[in-house]
Amino acid sequence: MSTTVQTIPAAEAPLPKLPADYKPLLLVPALALLALPLIGDFPAWVTLTVAGLAMGMMIFLMASGLTLVFGLMDVLNFGHGAFVAVGAFTATFVLLPMQNWLQVDSVVMNLAALGLAILLAMVVTGCLGWIFERVIIMPVYGQHLKQILITMGGLIVAEQLIHVVWGPDQIPLPLPASFRGAIILGEAAVEKYRLIAVAVGLAVFIAMSLVLNRTKIGLLIRAGVENGEMVEALGYRIRRLFVGVFVAGSALAGLGGVMWGLYKEVLTAAMGSEIMVPVFIVIIIGGLGSVGGCFIGALLVALMANYTGFLVPKVALASNILLMVAILLWRPQGLYPVAKR
Amino acid sequence: MSEALLRLAGVHTHIGQYHILQGVDLTVPKGGLTVLLGRNGAGKTTTLRTIMGLWHASRGSVSFDGQDITRRATPDISCAGIAYVPENMGIFSDLTVRENLVLAARRGEPERARLDWIFGFFPALKKFWNQAAGTLSGGQKQMLAIARAIVEPRKLLLVDEPTKGLAPAIVQSLINAFRELKSTETTILLVEQNFNFVRSLGDSVAVMDDGRIVYSGPMAELAEDRHLQQRLLGLSLDAHQQRLP
Ligand SMILES: Nc1ncnc2c1ncn2[C@@H]1O[C@H](COP(=O)(O)OP(=O)(O)OP(=O)(O)O)[C@@H](O)[C@H]1O
Ligand SMILES: [Mg+2]
Numbered sequence: 001m002s003t004t005v006q007t008i009p010a011a012e013a014p015l016p017k018l019p020a021d022y023k024p025l026l027l028v029p030a031l032a033l034l035a036l037p038l039i040g041d042f043p044a045w046v047t048l049t050v051a052g053l054a055m056g057m058m059i060f061l062m063a064s065g066l067t068l069v070f071g072l073m074d075v076l077n078f079g080h081g082a083f084v085a086v087g088a089f090t091a092t093f094v095l096l097p098m099q100n101w102l103q104v105d106s107v108v109m110n111l112a113a114l115g116l117a118i119l120l121a122m123v124v125t126g127c128l129g130w131i132f133e134r135v136i137i138m139p140v141y142g143q144h145l146k147q148i149l150i151t152m153g154g155l156i157v158a159e160q161l162i163h164v165v166w167g168p169d170q171i172p173l174p175l176p177a178s179f180r181g182a183i184i185l186g187e188a189a190v191e192k193y194r195l196i197a198v199a200v201g202l203a204v205f206i207a208m209s210l211v212l213n214r215t216k217i218g219l220l221i222r223a224g225v226e227n228g229e230m231v232e233a234l235g236y237r238i239r240r241l242f243v244g245v246f247v248a249g250s251a252l253a254g255l256g257g258v259m260w261g262l263y264k265e266v267l268t269a270a271m272g273s274e275i276m277v278p279v280f281i282v283i284i285i286g287g288l289g290s291v292g293g294c295f296i297g298a299l300l301v302a303l304m305a306n307y308t309g310f311l312v313p314k315v316a317l318a319s320n321i322l323l324m325v326a327i328l329l330w331r332p333q334g335l336y337p338v339a340k341r
Numbered sequence: 342m343s344e345a346l347l348r349l350a351g352v353h354t355h356i357g358q359y360h361i362l363q364g365v366d367l368t369v370p371k372g373g374l375t376v377l378l379g380r381n382g383a384g385k386t387t388t389l390r391t392i393m394g395l396w397h398a399s400r401g402s403v404s405f406d407g408q409d410i411t412r413r414a415t416p417d418i419s420c421a422g423i424a425y426v427p428e429n430m431g432i433f434s435d436l437t438v439r440e441n442l443v444l445a446a447r448r449g450e451p452e453r454a455r456l457d458w459i460f461g462f463f464p465a466l467k468k469f470w471n472q473a474a475g476t477l478s479g480g481q482k483q484m485l486a487i488a489r490a491i492v493e494p495r496k497l498l499l500v501d502e503p504t505k506g507l508a509p510a511i512v513q514s515l516i517n518a519f520r521e522l523k524s525t526e527t528t529i530l531l532v533e534q535n536f537n538f539v540r541s542l543g544d545s546v547a548v549m550d551d552g553r554i555v556y557s558g559p560m561a562e563l564a565e566d567r568h569l570q571q572r573l574l575g576l577s578l579d580a581h582q583q584r585l586p
Pocket of ligand 1: 359361379381382385386428534
């Protein structure tokens with residue numbers, strides 16, 4: 001058994017492939033181009049588009065784990081927002097004492113402090129995810145109604161615990177000095193932090209695609225989303241896989257929470273539950289269980305929210321529901337329906 | 342007859358409130374191909390799923406290769422050496438042919454010589470190697486499902502109605518594949534309704550009805566006794582007569 005990858009026909013793993021079905025991909029530029037004449041003003045359109053992309057990337061961070069969790073074990077976790085809020089608040093343990101590192105105009109010192117805060121937030125939310133899975137999710141496998149009730153309960157408890165640990169007031173979270181301000185592109189002003197959010201979101205998406213397409217664990221996750229029973233019949237424990245995905249998804253939600261908190265520059269205990277509405281819309285639009293669909297869905301939802309917020313602020317909230325309805329009329333299972341057993 | 346590789350003794354299986362298997366006694370001897378026949382709804386699929394631990398027996402025992410596997414979890418049963426080709430084939434349509442086989446190879450990547458051997462009777466798999474399995478035809482999917490079960494040697498193969506809905510030419514290539522497999526001493530438990538497909542392949546046969554085994558013995562005995570066939574398989578035999586490959 002010395003044979004390895006190289007001996008297999010065309011064993012070179014394909015690049016993380018774009019979905020063969022490209023139509024949903026075109027929706028993002030289509031939406032942006034459609035908005036341009038409506039907004040009329042090019043610099044304003046650039047600003048709004050970058051803001052939408054940045055927000056979309058952050059929503060993707062928060063939603064990607066949730067969609068896989070649903071796909072793998074049919075688990076509806078309404079408590080996912082807890083990881084967003086806890087992640088953001090945990091970051092204050094590093095960011096507030098290290099204010100002087102953040103307020104000097106040194107990219108290196110800013111990044112070091114921020115990196116440390118993100119690392120801590122992800123470790124804490126990952127551990128919290130592990131406990132949450134054991135204590136709250138495991139007893140209700142396969143029982144959807146109970147899952148909804150108990151995970152919502154978990155979210156409420158988490159919010160109360162945030163009040164206990166961090167106090168009842170909202171906490172201001174100023175941006176690091178070097179991320180403040182905007183870059184002027186022609187006449188358009190683009191906030192630096194938004195570009196950073198786009199870069200982080202893209203990096204996570206590419207990393208996830210590589211893992212899902214190039215590693216055996218990734219293949220198992222994709223296979224498990226489609227037919228978990230068969231993955232077990234091939235000799236793999238789907239539960240272990242699920243716990244791993246749950247923990248990774250919680251840590252990503254924690255990362256999303258830190259990014260989101262810095263974006264708003266203020267933290268409230270309810271920030272997790274507030275973001276869950278767009279997050280659920282995104283995973284439904286994308287197709288439950290599909291990471292690619294989740295990515296496109298997040299960009300669409302966030303762009304839509306920014307454009308309508310500018311054009312007709314009154315319907316900004318309703319616009320995402322309308323977007324979801326329109327997409328589900330076109331594809332009832334979401335942009336990338338996941339084949340189910 | 343040689344020693345038993347798999348033995349079900351008095352197995353009862355409930356699905357929800359339904360009592361499906363009602364005392365199944367089934368022995369699969371080591372090394373041969375055993376056919377499990379029976380009309381629709383007799384409990385053949387439930388029997389295979391109970392062996393795999395996808396349903397659990399509420400009474401009775403399943404032993405495999407000298408171990409009691411009645412209460413084991415599916416991955417353990419699989420790792421003990423049983424491969425399963427379910428009725429719906431269970432291929433991962435979003436994954437390529439190659440990726441489907443990579444997952445089936447628990448030791449790592451599939452071995453080259455083994456793959457060439459499989460390509461020998463299922464050439465379509467080589468042709469569509471990097472294509473998403475969901476785009477394959479029904480027959481090619483069945484080939485992939487079987488290939489996945491044999492990409493590494495296993496002690497026992499459970500195959501559920503592989504010819505269902507397939508054209509005669511494809512059925513013929515499945516027959517060739519099973520002949521090849523038999524020559525490698527793999528033990529096979531094959532569920533089939535198409536008696537003509539299995540009469541030349543099977544070494545022993547069991548017939549199920551209403552959640553019980555109503556006949557078991559050597560295939561030769563059943564193949565020669567038209568009265569017995571008529572009595573046990575009457576309907577399904579007629580239904581499949583025109584599908585003689
Ligand atoms: N998930 C289930 N829930 C309830 N009843 C079931 C379930 N699966 C199977 N049954 C019932 O169990 C009985 C046996 O089904 P099984 O699928 O084992 O039959 P089979 O012999 O494989 O039939 P076929 O030839 O049609 O595949 C049938 O009466 C069927 O209706
Ligand atoms: Mg069946």
